[in-house]
Amino acid sequence: MSLPESFRETLNLPVIASPMFLVSGPELVIEACKAGIVGTFPALNQRTSEGFESWLIEIQTALQAYEEETGRKAAPFGVNLIVHASNPRLAADLEICKRHKVPLIITSLGAVPDVVKQVHAYGGLVFHDVATVRHAQKAAQADVDGLIAVCAGAGGHAGVLNPFAFVSEIRQFFNGTLVLAGCLSTGRDVATAQVMGADMAYMGTRFISTQESQAVAEYKQMIVDSSAADIAYTSEISGISANFLKPSLSAAGLDPNTGKPLDAEVVTAKKELNLGEELTAPKEGASAWKSIWSAGQGVGAVHSIPCVSELISQLHEEYVEATVEYAQISREYMFKPVGRA
Ligand SMILES: Cc1cc2nc3c(=O)[nH]c(=O)nc-3n(C[C@H](O)[C@H](O)[C@H](O)COP(=O)(O)O)c2cc1C
Structure with missing residues (x-):
């Protein structure tokens, strides 16, 4: 030691x-x-x-x-x-x-x-x-x-x-x-x-x-609500493999498992059939770290937002x-x- x-x-x-x-x-x-x-x-x-x-x-x-x-x-x-x-x-x-x-x-x-x-x-x-x-x-x-x-x-x-x-x-x-x-x-x-x-x-x-982290409230809450299965390891976002929260990939119009852009036509078709309402077409301006949020697989042990x-x-x-x-x-x-x- x-x-x-x-x-x-x-x-x-x-x-x-x-x-x-x-x-x-x-x-x-x-x-x-x-x-x-x-x-x-x-x-x-x-x-x-x-x-x-x-x-x-x-x-x-x-x-x-x-x-x-x-x-x-x-x-x-x-x-x-x-x-x-x-x-x-x-x-x-x-x-x-x-x-x-x-x-x-x-x-x-x-x-x-x-x-x-x-x-x-x-x-x-x-x-x-x-x-x-x-x-x-x-x-x-x-x-x-x-x-x-x-x-x-x-x-x-x-x-x-x-x-x-x-x-x-x-x-x-x-x-x-x-x-x-x-x-x-x-x-x-x-x-x-x-x-x-x-x-x-x-x-x-x-x-x-x-409380003291500079992350926005939604990011902090997403970690509390997530478990290891909600983490995707992908190089699509920053060019180097990193772990990201799947709900933030989805919100940016990306495939939550791969981080690749979702096909806008498929998203529209699925919505019309009432399938995958949670899907969004790729969003302008979504960016790594700022709105596509990173976290590790340890999220499942995080249950609170203490000081x-x-x-x-x-x-x-x-x-x-x-x-x-x-x-x-x-x-x-x-x-x-x-x-x-
Ligand atoms: C949102 C986020 C941003 C990070 N930014 C940096 C960074 O700027 N420099 C760095 O050396 N490591 C950075 N890391 C890696 C962490 O310092 C650390 O290695 C990692 O979070 C440890 O794993 P854990 O999140 O499972 O505890 C970042 C990690 C996260 C989650």
């Missing part, structure tokens, strides 16, 4: 509220860090680098005030940077992160040794998110502090690997912090991730349905219950004679 010292000192639960495009903002991050988990957001959730810096200032000011008022240390926060030629803001946003000494940088797409070096130089940490073993190996070689194993069923651009397979392969070459991502929605899931050999849980979908602090208390309770149960199970088997002797 490997956790950075700054995490060990401040976390109440080994959880990162993961960065989500158009969903995570300062309010969610501040409340997460106050309650003792790592709060994060993508730099690109602000349209400009200036806007991004203003969010950093807002977060740092609020957390400093919290620490002065309570005498307690807030958990560290993190920023997600897309390290790829398609992101023209990378250099400017990285400079801002350096100026504000952002405690955790979560890199996506590219694990570049130079970025890692620049973050380490001011004392920051770099976690890199990966969906394949090859990318995990490359990131480990780039000297990242943590790997985020994005497994099958995760919200956003999910991987296809089973978590048991992925965690066990990564652990054969990486001793740094290992964060498990994909369908983790409860405190029991957090405990399970640790038993599997991960150090922390990365939770996205569960945090969309919180972040309530959610973290609930996760903590569930986590403790699961670890106590696990200790009982392990006591039951610990002294059993095994093997032939």
